[in-house]
Amino acid sequence: MSILGTRVLRTEDPKFLTTGGVYTEDVVDDRLAGACHVFFVRSPLAHARITGIDVSAAREAPGVVAAFTGADLADLPVIPPSAAGLMNTEMTQRLLATDKVRYVGEPVAVVATEHAYQGEDALELVAVDYDPLPAVLGFDPDDSSLLFEAAGTNVAGYWGDQSSLKPGLFDGCEAVITHTIVNQRVAPAPMETRAAAAVWGEDGRLTAWIPNQGAQGTRDDLIKLLSLEPGQVRVITPDVGGAFGAKFGADPEHAVVAWVARRLGRPARWTETRYENLIGMTHGRAQQHTVTMGGSRDGDIRAYRLEIVQDAGAYPKIGAVLPMLTILMTTGPYDIPNAESIAKVVVTNTTPIGAYRGAGRPEATAAIERAIDLFATEIGVDPADVRRKNLLPKFTEPHKTKFGALYDTGDYVAGLDKALEAAGYAGLRKEQAARRASGDVRQLGIGVSSYVEITGMGDGEGTPPSENATVEVHPDGTATILTGTSPHGQGHATAWAMLASDELGIPVEKITLKWGDTDLIPEGGGTGGSRSLQQGGAAVQQASRELIEIARERAAADLEANPADLVFDTSRSAFAVAGDPEASVPLTKLAESERLLVRTVFSAPGATFPFGTHVAVAEVDTETGKATLQRIITVDDAGVVLNPLLAEGQRHGGIAQGAAQALLEEVLYDADGNPLTTSLADYPFLSATEVPSFELADMATPTSYNPLGVKGIGEAGSIGATPAVQNAIVDAVSHLGVRHINMPVTSRRVWEALRAAEQGSEHQ
């Protein structure tokens, strides 16, 4: 019986549970003996000219090895914006700020000390003189204060503008709603903050240990940031304590740590504090949406417009490009005949925006799912019915949307109905009606959100998404897999071993997975965009099958039989002659005289599109405004499930992060651009007491884009849950006149919305 589809426990776990993972800060390695410790001086101002930096006092402090400023790194190239062809090319960054600082937390100098405890003492002695400038904030900054004078504007780029909108898009609609809503800035906040350890060999090569989502991309970034030659950098990925999109590639700090190690001729290490992490690591989301939706009074949606403003933060990084994905997914799972979307990207004096679980897709879902609820309320039709009426019908051949997305397979109505049934939707509406009728202080809300998203989309530049894998069987009965993906909690070591085990008949516990060392695995796309199983996993299966074919030739020679007459018996991990099971040779024996190894590349025809529906049930205390999430029921159809234990874990985590964005989390700045959420005491990172246990309903519509039939599951939870929870809270008070409440839907916002509704004014 195949091991695939079963709940195999993680082989990774015993170490994490006992001695703990070996994260970058935990790495003990002879090459790092005598490492100095690097500390960053960060800007305390959102926007200012640097008029002087004095590190002389810090240099005299106990234990200080050296102190450097941007001037010391002047010969290194400036960092161009992400997707430079799309963004204003004047919006460049330096590894350490030289002339200006553009956000609180921007690195301006470094201090290196003998011992870790000396760093913070020395940092206090670095004196930086600033000439403050007005902070640029919000989604509609004017150009009276410019982040980049040479750019002449605070707009980094556009996808269309007001003039490209069709004037008659909503003609003929019986009902039209429009609303401006905010998809707020959040902090990825992985439990492990950023870190690095770096050492240069006598051969002039850099070895860097960095927590990341793909060693190869991190290596390539370091080569660029430090102007090195290909081949000059080796990146090693230790265990990684969560990433959520924010640990892709290398950040300026990682490059500076490597630079310090070279300059001082000794290894260097860095681990950021949580304070630094919350202001220095990229943030996520930060989009404003103006949604307009129109249709018939019986719920047929005829037209939808999405106008996006992306706050990119101080430098256009990955986040600046994410509106492309939001636009691509504008209409989600719905069949809307007239739809259009434009986007504008602005820079502000805030932490740069990067990828965060879902990265551009949750924003699209949040926008349309709120718009549908606004529309449903406007026409007085149940929001689930409006969804059902407008979802694309089931399709098994790829469906191309007018925004260019090619949906592989989908059965959206079935997903909706399954979720509603699992939730007991009709009963919930009855209970809601009863509470409304009795005027209960605690009102019940039910939120529905249907989504489709993109996973495994490759580089988006026309080359098909692909990943490599190497599988080797050893004479001692073990096997090794090398993968270009990069787990940080997803359980690849178990899942990839299951795939190889299923083909090779070698037990999972005898299969070792290796990843994240660019000398061992020079190529790879890492883990992100929910790509790993459908490409990296598929590559492992493909490599294992190719390995069996090589082994078959060897077995044929060994058994003096025709290869075609051999049967591979996975229960014995041996080849046998058909009809003569006694004549057999074990796989491991075939690895004795010559290495039995295959490296292969799996290429997919394109991205896959998982889908589902989430239903959230929330109770709102109408006196205090406090919302409590009571239930969340989800259908997340990501095709075939390899290991339900792991797939459910991904769903749970995603749901919680989605709920956290809807309920609690927001990075806040004051009017001068000072961050207000700089610790986990102030940033309301979700804890166990704010969420219920989750109710998962299963549904699996296979894709034909890989032999496993799998799609990605890493981000679906956060994509579906966010609008479901937000919709549930608004729904709880909609009968009182509330139409919309921005996320996070805090008690204060609920109370203000209720009060505004009572006073008859529309609340934003």
Next chain:
Amino acid sequence: MIPGQFEYIAAESPAHALELLAEYGDDAKLLAGGHSLLPMMKLRLAVPEVLIDIGRLNDLAGVRADNSELVIGATTRHADLAASELVRAEAPLLAYAAAQVGDPQIRHRGTIGGSLSHADPAADLPMALVALGGSVEIQGPGGSRVVTADDFFQGFFETALRPDELLTAVRVPRRPGVPWGYQKFVRRSNDWAIVGVAAVDGRIALANMGATPLRATAAERALADGASPAAAAEHAADGTSPGEDMHADREYRKHLARVLTRRALEHQTG
């Protein structure tokens, strides 16, 4: 983040602690559980040159009855206060408040004396002490004195405690069977109160409605004059001028104070 450098001295007795305080003055801080002080030191908001550890002084910990009052040693940890049968029976509001502080790990370390001395207006125990009409025992160079809760909290993170003094014990009235109510409005269960209300025996205390834990005197008066809990609660925010932060503006805090006071007076806990 790590604290700045300091000298560490373990006090051998309360008298020794007082001697050390006299010797080092403003440069010294007392360390008990350290769960108010060490976080401040890690953020370098506090940079004492000397830490005097009183956390090991067994005479300062524990609960006993003394006539009409319970006497709680200053270094009694929150978890022990919450679990104390005596406190649960005779000052249940205090036991409940102790169980609301932070999270389990914090309650295993933090002490009542430390929390009261820190005087965070949003914290549980200062509000509870005010509601209970308790007092604190203070020892100084000139002997000991008792200060009522109403007089002890003097400003934002400010108390009547002088730099050369040691808070040794907390006194609360023994009131078995007296109904009480406690309402703590939070984002997450382990957060500080956005607004808190503790009510017992006609006294009402508010957390985070001003620079110190406050008495809701207008509501107390209304209650004494025979008003219903709902009517009295309407006066809960009278005369207060709470601060504004990312969680609440002044108006919302006042609104919460009224709603939570009504709920507390109806003897709802939690």
Next chain:
Amino acid sequence: MTRIELTVNGEKRSDEVEPRLLLVHYLREICGLRAANVGCDTTSCGACTVLLDGRSVKSCTVLAVQAAGQEVLTAEGLSAGGELHPVQAAFRQNHGLQCGFCTPGMVMATVGLLAENPHPTEAEARAGLEGNLCRCTGYHNIIRAVLAAADAQAVPAPSTGVSA
């Protein structure tokens, strides 16, 4: 420098430490026990949770000098015999960990919780772990693990004196 004597995972130790050395750094850098992690600056996340004289504490907010004379138990010490402790086993069985960073602290907080409340309800389990943050699991499987460990009732008191 101050000399401290204490017991770590059943082993008596004596070390010279800087007074400001945090217990978590003492364990990690001097004892070489790196299971406990530092995840925040503000006593918020619980990744550094260990047991001190049988009670869960956040070792980032305890000075090493404060731990003198006491017994420290870390995740490493919990499984000293090579076998997973029932709480550790329950975390594995229920997939209560993903990236693993919060895990040693989560496990120690659970051991501390079950010592004080051997049969928590789901709500009590959630409240009991309010001081431990996890970004991966959504807490769902962590709570399953806590309840399973409690159900198993095979949770012996840790070797270094937990008092219920």
